[in-house]
Amino acid sequence: MTSAVLQAINGVSLAALLFLLASGFTLSFGLMRVVNMAHGAYYLFGGYIGLTLAEKTGSFAVAIVGGGAAVVVIGFLIDRFLIRRTGENHLAQVLLTVGVAFVIGDVALALWGGDNLKVQAPAFLRGAVVLPGEIYYPMYRFVLIFFGVFVGALLWLLYHRTQLGAVVRAGVDDREQVNATGINVDRLFVMVSGLASFLAGMAGVVGGAFLTLYPGAEWEILVYALVVVIVGGLGSLEGAMIGALIVGLLDAYGRWLLPEFSYFVLFGPIALLMLFRPRGLFGREH
């Protein structure tokens, strides 16, 4: 019983991290129809930057903001000078951004080496929290759940309750008509893509404090983020929330109950879902 509860908390806390990464990914895909496979590399790179900042300044907050901001700059340059050239060619985008991810991964390997590195969490987040039923749980992962909910609520308000959010939703519906309404869709892309990059970089710092950072981590996390986005439906914020929960919980219970088949527990149900709802839970026809 205790284990089941523990795994549920594990799953939800992984879901919080996956949501941070996938929310930006899904919004930028919904608006720009760009498949950016470098998103996992953004996560890893942001994490490494945050790691160095945390070592230099001793501040986790600086690490989170700095890791996010560094990826905003890199993401902007990659968007402007590389991805933009691919137009609407999704295959070219995938090849290009996979290549970019390899380059970022190699640069990171040269700068930070191949060991597992852990971003230093602040003192008050170390240690354990005692939950009802005498369950000891790592404080950091427990607080991460609330952080995920907080960021999710902020994004939800931004998306559904502000005029900028309305413009982005309109862009997901019909880019051309937004353009004809007098709105520079390119400028909107830059903003949303910047937000997505920031979230990815921030997720790297947050994730790096418990999953650690190492060469190859970018691909592992990318697979999870892709599954979240596909399950939730491309371009849907609510979808990313539900998708992250589903993937987080499937992963936690799969590892616990059927460790030899944990990947199957994750991908089996999703293959079934794709069979009956190819656009994902909240996805719409484009």
Added chain:
Amino acid sequence: MPDALLSVRGIHTYYGDSYVLQGVSLEQREGSIVAILGRNGMGKTTLIRSVAGLTPPREGEILFRGASLRGRPPYAIAQDGIALVPQGRRIFRSLSVRENLLLPTSGLARPRGGRWTLDSVLREFPQLAERINHSGGALSGGEQQMLAVGRALMANPHLILMDEPSEGLAPRLVQQVEGIMKSLREHGHAVLLVEQNFALAMSVADYVYVVASGRFVFEGPPAALAAAPDVLDQHLGVAGAKVN
């Protein structure tokens, strides 16, 4: 016409690989309604899209208030004062009626201000006021058409491009659309109208062009078109049609 609001000069426009507009010219005065008539697939929508900058012409020139639109992206043309009421309305389904209307006033659209505000548009279309918090996708066809017009008005444009506003509407609603267009003219907006509904176009337009295979085969006031049975018969298939 020195005081032309819109002046299209010999434009050639391709849609993908197909050569749609093959040298089309038209002039529109401030505050007038100009209708483009013609059968399906003759290039009417392409003309609207050329003016809006969505499908820019490869040759020829479009002048709006004396300035060339060449190379200007659609959002800049919209900011210049040309609003589009597109075929099929293209209401933003994820947005409420209010959000749809307010979209052109977002800071990103560089709103120009003017007599049309959320309040005045809702006074003009009281049905929209009743459904202000509904999602755009939940409206009926007629309501969507009003919303599309209201959305265009919110930009306080000089010229409104309307592509098949009566399409798919019940006769009673077509009458309403007719009323809307006449009231737009009274408010000083020019309307460039593409329409399949012959009677509607003839009753509202000040000047008419007939397009066939990417070229204009007739231009003149509606009365002159009504008196040209060969044009009606050959290009519009409305021989003997009664004109109000």
